[in-house]
Amino acid sequence: xxxxxxxxxxxxxxxxxxxxxxxxxxxxxxxxxxxxxxxxxxxxxxxxxxxxxxxxxxxxxxxxxxxxxxxxxxxxxxxxxxxxxxxxxxxxxxxxxxxxxxxxxxxxxxxxxxxxxxxxxxxxxxxxxxxxxxxxxxxxxxxxxxxxxxxxxxxxxxxxxxxxxxxxxxxxxxxxxxxxxxxxxxxxxxxxxxxxxxxxxxxxxxxxxxxxxxxxxxxxxxxxxxxxxxxxxxxxxxxxxxxxxxxxxxxxxxxxxxxxxxxxxxxxxxxxxxxxxxxxxxxxxxxxxxxxxxxxxxxxxxxxxxxxxxxxxxxxxxxxxxxxxxxxxxxxxxxxxxxxxxxxxxxxxxxxxxxxxxxxxx
Amino acid sequence: xxxxxxxxxxxxxxxxxxxxxxxxxxxxxxxxxxxxxxxxxxxxxxxxxxxxxxxxxxxxxxxxxxxxxxxxxxxxxxxxxxxxxxxxxxxxxxxxxxxxxxxxxxxxxxxxxxxxxxxxxxxxxxxxxxxxxxxxxxxxxxxxxxxxxxxxxxxxxxxxxxxxxxxxxxxxxxxxxxxxxxxxxxxxxxxxxxxxxxxxxxxxxxxxxxxxxxxxxxxxxxxxxxxxxxxxxxxxxxxxxxxxxxxxxxxxxxxxxxxxxxxxxxxxxxxxxxxxxxxxxxxxxxxxxxxxxxxxxxxxxxxxxxxxxxxxxxxxxxxxxxxx
Numbered sequence: 001x002x003x004x005x006x007x008x009x010x011x012x013x014x015x016x017x018x019x020x021x022x023x024x025x026x027x028x029x030x031x032x033x034x035x036x037x038x039x040x041x042x043x044x045x046x047x048x049x050x051x052x053x054x055x056x057x058x059x060x061x062x063x064x065x066x067x068x069x070x071x072x073x074x075x076x077x078x079x080x081x082x083x084x085x086x087x088x089x090x091x092x093x094x095x096x097x098x099x100x101x102x103x104x105x106x107x108x109x110x111x112x113x114x115x116x117x118x119x120x121x122x123x124x125x126x127x128x129x130x131x132x133x134x135x136x137x138x139x140x141x142x143x144x145x146x147x148x149x150x151x152x153x154x155x156x157x158x159x160x161x162x163x164x165x166x167x168x169x170x171x172x173x174x175x176x177x178x179x180x181x182x183x184x185x186x187x188x189x190x191x192x193x194x195x196x197x198x199x200x201x202x203x204x205x206x207x208x209x210x211x212x213x214x215x216x217x218x219x220x221x222x223x224x225x226x227x228x229x230x231x232x233x234x235x236x237x238x239x240x241x242x243x244x245x246x247x248x249x250x251x252x253x254x255x256x257x258x259x260x261x262x263x264x265x266x267x268x269x270x271x272x273x274x275x276x277x278x279x280x281x282x283x284x285x286x287x288x289x290x291x292x293x294x295x296x297x298x299x300x301x302x303x304x305x306x307x308x309x310x311x312x313x314x315x316x317x318x319x320x321x322x323x324x325x326x327x328x329x330x331x332x333x334x335x336x337x338x339x340x341x342x343x344x345x346x347x348x349x350x351x352x353x354x355x356x357x358x359x360x361x362x
Numbered sequence: 363x364x365x366x367x368x369x370x371x372x373x374x375x376x377x378x379x380x381x382x383x384x385x386x387x388x389x390x391x392x393x394x395x396x397x398x399x400x401x402x403x404x405x406x407x408x409x410x411x412x413x414x415x416x417x418x419x420x421x422x423x424x425x426x427x428x429x430x431x432x433x434x435x436x437x438x439x440x441x442x443x444x445x446x447x448x449x450x451x452x453x454x455x456x457x458x459x460x461x462x463x464x465x466x467x468x469x470x471x472x473x474x475x476x477x478x479x480x481x482x483x484x485x486x487x488x489x490x491x492x493x494x495x496x497x498x499x500x501x502x503x504x505x506x507x508x509x510x511x512x513x514x515x516x517x518x519x520x521x522x523x524x525x526x527x528x529x530x531x532x533x534x535x536x537x538x539x540x541x542x543x544x545x546x547x548x549x550x551x552x553x554x555x556x557x558x559x560x561x562x563x564x565x566x567x568x569x570x571x572x573x574x575x576x577x578x579x580x581x582x583x584x585x586x587x588x589x590x591x592x593x594x595x596x597x598x599x600x601x602x603x604x605x606x607x608x609x610x611x612x613x614x615x616x617x618x619x620x621x622x623x624x625x626x627x628x629x630x631x632x633x634x635x636x637x638x639x640x641x642x643x644x645x646x647x648x649x650x651x652x653x654x655x656x657x658x659x660x661x662x663x664x665x666x667x668x669x670x671x672x673x674x675x676x677x678x679x680x681x682x683x684x685x686x
Binding site for chain 2 (some may be wrong): 157189221223285327330331332333335336337339340341342343344347348351355
């Protein structure tokens with residue numbers, strides 16, 4: 001009995017410094033891209049329609065969505081996009097998972113760490129976004145910043161893969177200069193287009209056409225990256241200025257707050273098995289959970305930015321993921337084989353009996 | 363060489379190109395008037411119907427813009443393909459038709475009797491493919507638009523024909539992909555549709571085994587191709603005065619088209635169900651009674667000599683036998 005009590009005290013004593021450190025640590029702030037959900041798009045459309053009906057009494061037609069693109073370049077592209085549906089993305093900035101995010105039927109975690117009534121601080125610098133089209137052309141955006149979340153839209157009429165990059169030079173904080181990157185991609189259905197030759201994107205946050213710190217998803221085929229399901233293996237490669245980063249720590253964070261960290265191999269590659277999240281009981285295969293893969297690369301660098309000296313440069317990159325329920329939750333192969341073979345036997349039997357009767361009648 | 367064997371060879375090559383063509387960097391686009399299923403990963407070309415249904419599921423207003431131009435462009439490509447080869451797409455190229463022909467081959471190998479539709483049955487079920495065609499146009503339109511103030515059709519009904527098409531389940535299997543064999547329990551609609559497709563897959567194997575080209579009788583692609591059958595460059599002509607109504611053509615026809623035997627007045631015989639397999643021309647024993655033309659130039663004509671040669675008989679012995 002005494003031994004047990006002593007060992008408990010010893011364990012608590014050993015754990016205390018670790019607990020104290022965890023409490024003292026500030027939650028990491030990330031920047032990540034998130035597609036606007038269909039529910040939000042529908043709600044936005046309904047809101048616009050209602051506003052128009054209220055003002056004009058339903059006399060005026062809804063404006064063309066192509067007019068609302070916040071493109072800063074290439075007016076020709078804007079003209080070509082008339083009639084094509086825009087894609088809308090959020091650019092989040094802050095901690096992940098978001099503490100104020102209300103999920104249906106699930107307890108809100110991390111309560112008390114975030115005051116949702118407090119007015120969010122506006123960053124002094126602005127994030128820059130690039131969209132790389134399936135034809136290799138790229139457009140840059142400077143989304144209007146409204147607190148920790150910015151919304152931006154762009155035309156996506158052509159069929160193929162679109163790459164989205166976000167870069168934010170956060171400035172100097174606690175003796176460190178912070179650069180934040182986020183990368184995502186999606187596929188749009190439609191007619192494929194001819195590719196143009198480019199030298200990649202040139203601009204802040206890029207080195208020789210590639211993002212300075214990049215978490216690149218490795219896909220065996222289009223299916224693997226088109227829709228990510230729980231249970232799949234997520235394979236990524238981390239590179240810094242085009243060179244693979246070995247022994248780099250990556251952390252996968254789920255919306256529920258679960259984390260898993262792994263280190264890259266000599267080729268900068270690492271794989272994660274995507275765990276099953278708490279999907280709603282009534283399975284809707286279109287409902288997804290947000291995961292975030294993050295990495296931070298720190299380099300010694302001395303300099304002065306806006307009168308503030310710094311001695312380190314922090315490069316923080318994120319790869320947001322939308323993870324859908326595993327197929328095994330809503331698909332049954334066994335049932336399909338049963339239905340198929342049952343029908344096969346029934347139809348075959350019916351044909352055989354009918355033929356037998358016909359022969360008898362003859 | 364027998365046309366039948368040539369057709370099997372062309373079908374086999376088309377099957378390889380359309381199912382495995384992607385492995386050899388072949389891409390013939392996604393507007394092909396044949397069941398080259400878009401669910402096959404390494405396909406060399408894609409079926410027009412899936413893109414057509416996707417393009418239709420948009421609000422009417424969008425058809426006045428870029429979406430309308432895309433739809434017209436897609437239909438133009440489809441029309442061009444259709445006009446060039448007419449319904450030979452079904453008889454000579456369709457991978458799904460090839461599978462049915464192979465099942466018929468297996469049937470004849472095992473000496474199983476062939477089933478035939480009666481005249482009434484055939485007439486009664488002839489319109490099913492048109493019903494499929496109308497539904498595959500109306501349902502996608504109803505997803506993005508409300509008709510007569512009714513509720514919009516749920517998104518679960520998108521690409522409705524592909525959801526019940528047995529080719530979607532069967533053809534990817536040749537690519538080693540069994541993922542389409544499943545019943546989707548995520549909603550009542552998908553559960554019903556995926557159950558229907560599994561029933562149709564089973565029926566495809568049983569019916570195609572006992573009846574030639576059973577599925578083609580209900581194929582909406584054949585119905586869509588019928589729009590161009592009179593203006594197609596490939597045509598089938600009949601000279602009614604030379605026809606003796608021996609019935610060889612209608613017996614040999616995999617689609618059991620009787621008009622080919624009975625028609626005396628019409629010269630263009632590419633009917634609604636015809637797949638231009640040219641089996642009728644091959645078995646016709648009368649000189650120039652049936653003729654296949656491309657751009658008006660005869661490319662394959664029925665002849666007594668050719669018929670006898672294909673039957674393995676020489677003309678002299680045939681004359682002697684007839685004389686005797």
